[in-house]
Amino acid sequence: MKRIQQGFTLIELMIVVAIIGILAAVAIPAYQDYTVRAKLSELTSLTSPARMAIGVYCSDNGGSFTALTGASLSAASGSVTLGDNVIPLPGAAKYTASANVTAANGMVTAVAGPTTSGLPATVAGTNITWTPTCSTAGTTWAVAGSIPAKFYPKP
Structure with a gap:
């Protein structure tokens, strides 16, 4: 007599659950970094x-x-008023605590907000700095700071 299979075996179901678990273990940290x-x-x-x-x-x-x-x-760009070298942030700045420019070398520094703004403790209060190199060919930027390197923006 022929027996017709009408479902999945327990082993097949366990394999599917294991595959989903492995994919989730890889995807969740990548999504959090994103x-x-x-x-x-x-x-x-x-x-x-x-x-x-x-x-x-x-x-x-x-x-x-x-x-x-x-x-x-300020004279170079009418859209930026630096005054005492502090960049005024718009009221809608949620993740940025402050930003400033060092007049001696043009280095721009931005400080991330606190954990209450929704940032994790690993980046809250850390900074990103953009250091310019000025030449006749133009300006190039080096990115550094106290945030983990995987979160650096592209210069």
Whole structure:
């Protein structure tokens, strides 16, 4: 007599559950890193007007930062008012605590917000710095900071 199989065996079901468990073990940490990078992109976008002003200043001054001040950056780009070298953040800044420009060398520093803003403890209160290299060919940026390197933005 022929017997027709009408379902899955216990071993087949256990194999499927094991495969799903392995995929979840790999996917969840990758997704968490992705969400942190997405939140930290706010630091990059809020400091981009200052970095643009530094690039314009570099181009206008023959590849030199010798006379760089907050006032000269404000003159280079009407959209950025640096005053005492502190970049004003919009009221909607959720993950950025502060940002500033060092007038002597044009280094832009952004500090991540606290854990209450939704950032994990590993990145809360850490910073990202963009250090410019000014030449007649243009401005290049080196990215560093106290955040883990896997969360660095692309320069």
